[in-house]
Amino acid sequence: MRDRTSSVARAGRSPAAASLDLVCCSAEHRRLVVxxxxxxxxxxxxxxxxxxxxxxxxxxxxxxxxxxxxxAPAWIAALGAFGDQRKHPxxxxxxxxxxxxxxxxxxxxxxxxxxxxxxxxxxxARQAAMVTAAVSALRDRMDLVPIAFRLLPSExxxxxxxxxxxxxxxxxxxxxxxRRALQGAYLVEPTDSWRSEGRGxxxxxxxxxxxxxxxxxxxxxxxxLT
Amino acid sequence: MRDRTSSVARAGRSPAAASLDLVCCSAEHRRLVVxxxxxxxxxxxxxxxxxxxxxxxxxxxxxxxxxxxxxAPAWIAALGAFGDQRKHPxxxxxxxxxxxxxxxxxxxxxxxxxxxxxxxxxxxARQAAMVTAAVSALRDRMDLVPIAFRLLPSExxxxxxxxxxxxxxxxxxxxxxxRRALQGAYLVEPTDSWRSEGRGxxxxxxxxxxxxxxxxxxxxxxxxLT
DNA sequence: GACTTTAGTAGCTAGTCGATACTTATTAGG
DNA sequence: CCTAATAAGTATCGACTAGCTACTAAAGTC
Numbered sequence: 001m002r003d004r005t006s007s008v009a010r011a012g013r014s015p016a017a018a019s020l021d022l023v024c025c026s027a028e029h030r031r032l033v034v035x036x037x038x039x040x041x042x043x044x045x046x047x048x049x050x051x052x053x054x055x056x057x058x059x060x061x062x063x064x065x066x067x068x069x070x071x072a073p074a075w076i077a078a079l080g081a082f083g084d085q086r087k088h089p090x091x092x093x094x095x096x097x098x099x100x101x102x103x104x105x106x107x108x109x110x111x112x113x114x115x116x117x118x119x120x121x122x123x124x125a126r127q128a129a130m131v132t133a134a135v136s137a138l139r140d141r142m143d144l145v146p147i148a149f150r151l152l153p154s155e156x157x158x159x160x161x162x163x164x165x166x167x168x169x170x171x172x173x174x175x176x177x178x179r180r181a182l183q184g185a186y187l188v189e190p191t192d193s194w195r196s197e198g199r200g201x202x203x204x205x206x207x208x209x210x211x212x213x214x215x216x217x218x219x220x221x222x223x224x225l226t
Numbered sequence: 227m228r229d230r231t232s233s234v235a236r237a238g239r240s241p242a243a244a245s246l247d248l249v250c251c252s253a254e255h256r257r258l259v260v261x262x263x264x265x266x267x268x269x270x271x272x273x274x275x276x277x278x279x280x281x282x283x284x285x286x287x288x289x290x291x292x293x294x295x296x297x298a299p300a301w302i303a304a305l306g307a308f309g310d311q312r313k314h315p316x317x318x319x320x321x322x323x324x325x326x327x328x329x330x331x332x333x334x335x336x337x338x339x340x341x342x343x344x345x346x347x348x349x350x351a352r353q354a355a356m357v358t359a360a361v362s363a364l365r366d367r368m369d370l371v372p373i374a375f376r377l378l379p380s381e382x383x384x385x386x387x388x389x390x391x392x393x394x395x396x397x398x399x400x401x402x403x404x405r406r407a408l409q410g411a412y413l414v415e416p417t418d419s420w421r422s423e424g425r426g427x428x429x430x431x432x433x434x435x436x437x438x439x440x441x442x443x444x445x446x447x448x449x450x451l452t
Numbered sequence: 453g454a455c456t457t458t459a460g461t462a463g464c465t466a467g468t469c470g471a472t473a474c475t476t477a478t479t480a481g482g
Numbered sequence: 483c484c485t486a487a488t489a490a491g492t493a494t495c496g497a498c499t500a501g502c503t504a505c506t507a508a509a510g511t512c
Contacts (some may be wrong), residue, residue, distance in 0.1 A: 053319030093279030200458025381494025
């Protein structure tokens, strides 16, 4: 009985001091999507609960994800604190956001739908800001953390992997260069399986299996935008 | 009268629901340093205040920085929410952290000292975690945001700039490569001044003056650590 | 069996990165 | 004054990288 309703509407007490919100991302039809709750009466929202001060933030977020998704996310990370936008279903002045990722093909839990991040339903302002921040976080961290791999099933073709990178980067990549870089990074290993999907030559399936490689330190990059 | 004492110790009321904390970084003697409050009775701490729900987070952090540093920071950004460590001077269950940067050479405000981040005094656990996160944030964002330039005075030599990058990266850089990359980025412009400091040839002074350059998209990097 | 489609590879070229080695300008010291 | 020392700044070379065009391979379609 530790769900949203019981925490917030617990009689006439004042609303919780803070909320914990989850932006759960996945991919579908070559689109980045986010889990949106449409079952409840009232407007759409992303999963949230009142923040329980007696539980650690990371643990609470992991549990919220498990409860609302029906499975442990493939990846989860803190997004930050949000309070500059006033509107939030909890009425709390402060919200703590987390991003999670589940593999593409995961069915949306009952009462929820996968919404294209470029075409979201109307969300409370603070939650909309969290979704924007989550997408940026995925893009920013994708080459430090294996986010693209978490968005794929455990076995995948190199073309699928490249498509996922293209989706996250928002631009096309060159096939040969992509594979050369991937080879040099020792991140995947081939399986014995092949997948033939309609036309064309069948593709070999790979799995994510990073090997320790010598610490090739990257050079200074002046990518300053402003 | 909007300082820490009045907010927290305001009679017998319960402690604030959340605190706002500031990790203010600078550089000194080729070391990254952070502003630590040592004046108050009790153990050392970094600046903080009870979070006022009626003010926006960013605005409140900017004001906290101005008030406690005596000047506007050269850069400030959100760090995130912290609640997994229990110990915090406010007793609040939740804290929101911000990182700020002031140029090297800025005098420490009264009651505060610059403490080497690699040799910190004992801080409340949650604040110590914030300092660690702040240093990581500076390192992670330094090539997207001009953090090194904000840590320097408005005019600087290229050797000083390189030292600052080396400080943030934690490793030595090659002089010619560094300057070549800098040149290609169109980030600095020379001034008419030269600085001769003891021995050796005088160095020309530069200022940060980024020019729009064509959007040279960077290639995919597989820097995955795990 | 020719054509289409997709997977995967090879080789060329332009540019990048780091090293060594050099020139220039100043102070220190005889 | 002349030389050594020190630090700023430049030039050039070779290894490596990234992206391009073009190719081969294996399946389905007609």
